[in-house]
Amino acid sequence: MADDNQQHDFEGSKRLLESEHPSLVDRYYQSRYLIDSQSKKNEDICILTHSNRICIVTVAEWHPLLREKKTISQISYDVEGVNRMDNKISGKGKRGAQLLTPSSPLCEVTCTDGSKYIITCGVRGQLIEVNETLLKSPDLLSLKPQTEGYIAIVLPKLGDFEGTTKNLLSKDEYIKIRSSGT
Amino acid sequence: MCGNIFSSDPTVTKEIVLLLTQDGLCPRCVLRFLGAGDVGLFRATSEELAQKVKSLVDDQDDIFSPLPCPACLGILQVYLEEGFLNRVVEAVRTSDHQFKNFICSLTTPVCSLLREHAILLLLKEKFKSLYEHREVEEISSVKDVWKWRSGPLLAAALDAPFELKSKFDIILNFTYEKSDKECTFLSYHSPEVFRKRKQQRSYGDTYTRANVARVLSKMTEGYFKRNYSLPKSNETNVCLCEDIRCVHDAVFVAGRYNKYSRTLSQTPWILDGGRKSESSVEEEICGPLKKKFLFTEQRFSSSGREDVDVRMLGKGRPFVVEMGDPHRVRLTPEDLAEIQQEINKSADVKVRDLQIVEKNDINKLKEGEIEKTKTYSALCWSKEPLSQEQLQKLQEVKDLVIYQKTPIRVLHRRPLATRERVVYSMSAEKVDDLHFTLNLLTQAGTYIKEFVHGDFGRTTPNLGTLTGVECDILELDVQSVELDWPPSLGDT
Numbered sequence: 001m002a003d004d005n006q007q008h009d010f011e012g013s014k015r016l017l018e019s020e021h022p023s024l025v026d027r028y029y030q031s032r033y034l035i036d037s038q039s040k041k042n043e044d045i046c047i048l049t050h051s052n053r054i055c056i057v058t059v060a061e062w063h064p065l066l067r068e069k070k071t072i073s074q075i076s077y078d079v080e081g082v083n084r085m086d087n088k089i090s091g092k093g094k095r096g097a098q099l100l101t102p103s104s105p106l107c108e109v110t111c112t113d114g115s116k117y118i119i120t121c122g123v124r125g126q127l128i129e130v131n132e133t134l135l136k137s138p139d140l141l142s143l144k145p146q147t148e149g150y151i152a153i154v155l156p157k158l159g160d161f162e163g164t165t166k167n168l169l170s171k172d173e174y175i176k177i178r179s180s181g182t
Numbered sequence: 183m184c185g186n187i188f189s190s191d192p193t194v195t196k197e198i199v200l201l202l203t204q205d206g207l208c209p210r211c212v213l214r215f216l217g218a219g220d221v222g223l224f225r226a227t228s229e230e231l232a233q234k235v236k237s238l239v240d241d242q243d244d245i246f247s248p249l250p251c252p253a254c255l256g257i258l259q260v261y262l263e264e265g266f267l268n269r270v271v272e273a274v275r276t277s278d279h280q281f282k283n284f285i286c287s288l289t290t291p292v293c294s295l296l297r298e299h300a301i302l303l304l305l306k307e308k309f310k311s312l313y314e315h316r317e318v319e320e321i322s323s324v325k326d327v328w329k330w331r332s333g334p335l336l337a338a339a340l341d342a343p344f345e346l347k348s349k350f351d352i353i354l355n356f357t358y359e360k361s362d363k364e365c366t367f368l369s370y371h372s373p374e375v376f377r378k379r380k381q382q383r384s385y386g387d388t389y390t391r392a393n394v395a396r397v398l399s400k401m402t403e404g405y406f407k408r409n410y411s412l413p414k415s416n417e418t419n420v421c422l423c424e425d426i427r428c429v430h431d432a433v434f435v436a437g438r439y440n441k442y443s444r445t446l447s448q449t450p451w452i453l454d455g456g457r458k459s460e461s462s463v464e465e466e467i468c469g470p471l472k473k474k475f476l477f478t479e480q481r482f483s484s485s486g487r488e489d490v491d492v493r494m495l496g497k498g499r500p501f502v503v504e505m506g507d508p509h510r511v512r513l514t515p516e517d518l519a520e521i522q523q524e525i526n527k528s529a530d531v532k533v534r535d536l537q538i539v540e541k542n543d544i545n546k547l548k549e550g551e552i553e554k555t556k557t558y559s560a561l562c563w564s565k566e567p568l569s570q571e572q573l574q575k576l577q578e579v580k581d582l583v584i585y586q587k588t589p590i591r592v593l594h595r596r597p598l599a600t601r602e603r604v605v606y607s608m609s610a611e612k613v614d615d616l617h618f619t620l621n622l623l624t625q626a627g628t629y630i631k632e633f634v635h636g637d638f639g640r641t642t643p644n645l646g647t648l649t650g651v652e653c654d655i656l657e658l659d660v661q662s663v664e665l666d667w668p669p670s671l672g673d674t
Binding site: 016017021023024028050052053054056089090091092094128129131133140144147148150153155 | 561563587590591592593594595596597598613614616617635636638639654656657
């Protein structure tokens with residue numbers, strides 16, 4: 001049989017090794033942004049969207065939590081009368097999921113300096129899961145805001161993905177706005 | 183003379199015959215209701231049987247009506263004549279199937295159940311002692327009598343034996359358009375049994391043999407007699423057989439495949455009306471198979487699957503193709519070797535151990551998917567260089583239990599769950615400062631990519647937590663699927 005094929009396809013791999021490494025987020029997700037969430041200045045959220053329409057809500061680097069290098073003491077998913085930990089879904093259709101709108105609160109972040117921030121959803125869809133690791137390790141949010149420190153995973157309804165993401169800014173647009181010093 | 187019929191008294195027999203022929207029953211149906219069940223008897227021609235029945239009534243002439251029989255609706259009359267049987271033979275020849283023996287399957291109109299029931303009740307009423315305890319199962323069925331007569335004739339014309347366990351079925355669909363109407367009175371008796379669906383899926387959907395038989399068994403004789411009477415014979419009260427279909431049982435072919443392309447999907451990948459990947463493993467294998475087996479439908483199963491961008495190396499992944507209604511079935515191992523060679527002309531897909539297997543063997547495939555281990559080789563990247571010690575430490579990991587939440591990349595179509603899996607062993611070789619090859623032996627169903635990059639921390643432990651360095655996966659190859667099936671044919 002074709003034994004030469006059993007080794008790594010050398011030419012292809014060589015190219016891979018020599019090029020710059022795009023991260024997992026760069027390869028599979030598009031970063032979209034919401035600035036001044038809930039009209040709170042600088043409280044930007046970054047939504048990572050996958051080609052299968054799943055949205056991962058994360059805190060953007062410009063947000064005071066990260067920009068001012070705050071130390072987080074606790075994160076709670078029980079916020080404004082709704083407990084996100086109560087979310088129980090079943091089946092492929094994600095029955096029973098809490099329905100979220102762009103202004104739905106996801107969690108409350110408390111810092112050692114007493115400041116508190118509410119992170120809102122930014123998109124419309126079903127709540128799939130919140131990042132429970134943040135309960136025990138809230139510092140993950142500051143260390144890895146775009147990966148292990150994600151806030152929640154949301155699934156927009158089939159057909160609603162375009163509608164709910166069209167108001168979000170693309171990375172280029174966002175960089176333009178934020179670097180012009182506003 | 184007529185074999186064992188219910189009546190042993192010729193006078194009584196004569197009365198029964200006269201009663202039945204008065205209602206227009208044909209010779210074969212008269213014999214059926216007399217209790218005849220001898221296959222040899224029913225091999226005779228229509229003329230011979232008419233003579234036999236006439237002899238039971240002192241050779242009276244003109245006892246038989248020229249109109250369609252109300253009991254069999256013509257199935258045991260015109261549909262046993264040379265004209266129709268020639269039509270059947272012609273249909274078989276046109277369908278161009280290869281077969282070594284055959285069976286015939288008949289579907290008959292549901293109202294024939296009512297007809298049989300009515301005639302039996304009539305006989306119970308007029309000949310109580312003989313028929314009081316007779317069940318409808320004791321009367322030779324229309325289907326059986328049809329097959330007893332036509333079987334040998336078709337076998338001679340097709341030069342192939344009529345065999346009860348044959349894989350080649352000649353399906354005759356006898357329809358009678360007034361059948362549903364005749365059954366409506368049943369829905370007044372038992373409306374809950376015959377719920378009308380919003381959309382009738384097909385003709386005869388509301389009244390099926392099963393639910394009609396069930397209602398008849400619960401209905402009193404009095405109610406039946408008050409609400410149903412055997413329709414009068416006339417020329418139009420006859421079945422139609424517009425549909426003669428020939429189908430051969432599916433044939434199963436198994437083998438192992440290798441996939442050398444990182445842009446080929448396993449099964450056809452079509453999204454929103456457009457193809458996402460030209461061809462697929464399934465099509466590369468089924469194309470050459472179809473040219474030889476001439477099947478109409480295909481179903482491709484394999485022991486697990488790999489992603490589009492993952493190669494399948496080593497001895498390959500076991501698969502089975504179910505070929506529906508193949509028109510050619512007499513293929514030898516040499517023919518299969520030729521098909522294998524044809525498939526192997528493709529650069530992207532190679533196949534080995536191609537062989538015909540039994541239907542039950544598909545279970546072995548699925549066994550492999552759930553139980554067997556798999557080995558992989560992954561080209562990985564790390565954010566910082568990993569020392570020899572760190573790589574060595576990976577080698578010491580044995581039977582590591584990991585917890586994988588449903589990967590985000592499939593979360594839109596799979597339920598959210600946490601899967602416990604085992605990474606049995608690993609080894610790593612440095613490629614350059616930021617790259618290394620990771621070999622793993624894992625439990626079936628482990629998501630390797632997510633084990634390497636961690637999937638936002640939703641797979642733990644992962645390579646990142648084990649080495650303390652952020653890792654990512656560039657390329658993945660499946661090295662082996664540990665399933666000892668299908669049996670090796672010694673292909674190189």
